[in-house]
Amino acid sequence: xxxxxxxxxxxxxxxxxxxxxxxxxxxxxxxxAIFNGYDPADxxxxxxxxxxxxxxxxxxxxxxxxxAWITHIWTDDPADxxxxxxASLIPNVVAKPExxxxxxxxxxxxxxxxxxxxxxxxxxxxxxxxxxxxxxMVDNAQDLAVFRGWVEExxxxxxxxxxxxxxxxxxxxxxxxxxxxxxxxxxxxxxxWERYGIHALSAIYPILGPGFVSARNTGEAxxxxxxxxxxxxxxxxxxxxxxxxxxxxxxxxxxxxxSAHASFSDTFYAFKAQLLDFVSYLRTGTPPFPWTETExxxxxxxxxxxxxxxxxxxxxxxxxx
Numbered sequence: 001x002x003x004x005x006x007x008x009x010x011x012x013x014x015x016x017x018x019x020x021x022x023x024x025x026x027x028x029x030x031x032x033a034i035f036n037g038y039d040p041a042d043x044x045x046x047x048x049x050x051x052x053x054x055x056x057x058x059x060x061x062x063x064x065x066x067x068a069w070i071t072h073i074w075t076d077d078p079a080d081x082x083x084x085x086x087a088s089l090i091p092n093v094v095a096k097p098e099x100x101x102x103x104x105x106x107x108x109x110x111x112x113x114x115x116x117x118x119x120x121x122x123x124x125x126x127x128x129x130x131x132x133x134x135x136x137m138v139d140n141a142q143d144l145a146v147f148r149g150w151v152e153e154x155x156x157x158x159x160x161x162x163x164x165x166x167x168x169x170x171x172x173x174x175x176x177x178x179x180x181x182x183x184x185x186x187x188x189x190x191x192x193w194e195r196y197g198i199h200a201l202s203a204i205y206p207i208l209g210p211g212f213v214s215a216r217n218t219g220e221a222x223x224x225x226x227x228x229x230x231x232x233x234x235x236x237x238x239x240x241x242x243x244x245x246x247x248x249x250x251x252x253x254x255x256x257x258x259s260a261h262a263s264f265s266d267t268f269y270a271f272k273a274q275l276l277d278f279v280s281y282l283r284t285g286t287p288p289f290p291w292t293e294t295e296x297x298x299x300x301x302x303x304x305x306x307x308x309x310x311x312x313x314x315x316x317x318x319x320x321x
Contacts, residue, residue, distance in 0.1 A: 006156035008285030032088035114139030130156035161202035165273035180257030193224035215303035
């Protein structure tokens with residue numbers, strides 16, 4: 001365990017390991033390419049064609065993060081790692097995650113199943129290695145308590161969703177004053193609440209700020225409709241529906257003076273902005289957002305699960321932990 005708060009690595013060249021790959025999540029390909037660049041022919045074989053499409057749209061000078069590299073790769077299916085390594089120019093494939101201890105400065109846990117993350121992170125917490133954990137950090141209260149304990153002990157852990165950096169939502173992160181007092185907010189997302197609800201929550205949180213009070217999920221698994229109440233007098237509806245690909249990242253803000261609508265579209269921008277924040281954290285030791293924000297977002301996600309499992313009961317956030 002670390003013996004104090006993480007102070008950062010300064011200007012040294014950073015070696016980072018990309019660890020894990022699960023069904024439906026191609027981040028090891030795309031995130032590694034954002035750091036390292038990529039081989040177009042090998043990236044064309046990536047099983048996620050959307051990744052190849054948005055990478056090919058970028059000018060080559062948009063790729064790369066100064067003096068930071070993905071140097072090691074491990075995937076859950078050993079057959080995947082050489083494919084990712086060739087596509088995203090990663091020099092080292094390892095047989096097990098722990099093999100990177102002593103070889104890298106930091107690790108990225110590139111999987112989005114929250115219930116697995118405590119055990120995926122534990123070896124690196126114990127080794128004192130800084131960690132970025134893909135969203136959601138957790139999907140249950142017991143694991144949230146573990147991460148809270150680690151952070152309180154001084155472990156360098158960062159977790160979040162790229163949708164917190166959505167370019168199209170930036171004007172509303174800076175100000176919603178022209179809308180008056182916000183009263184009603186909605187956002188929609190595809191796939192599952194457990195794995196993708198955090199994208200929607202992270203997109204609205206920098207706009208609305210802390211102060212979420214309760215959650216009521218009136219939907220069902222695969223069709224989660226969650227009503228959040230906010231202390232500032234806002235009602236927020238987050239719809240996460242399995243096949244709602246036409247509604248992914250659709251934001252509506254309604255205030256006492258005016259309303260606005262915005263659509264998430266620039267995936268590359270959001271991913272690179274998020275990874276730049278992680279690298280800045282590695283260099284300075286100053287997190288881009290406080291742990292209290294991460295914890296509130298995890299409570300919101302978990303409260304949505306609890307409410308659904310309890311027949312749509314309104315769950316107050318303090319009940320979660």
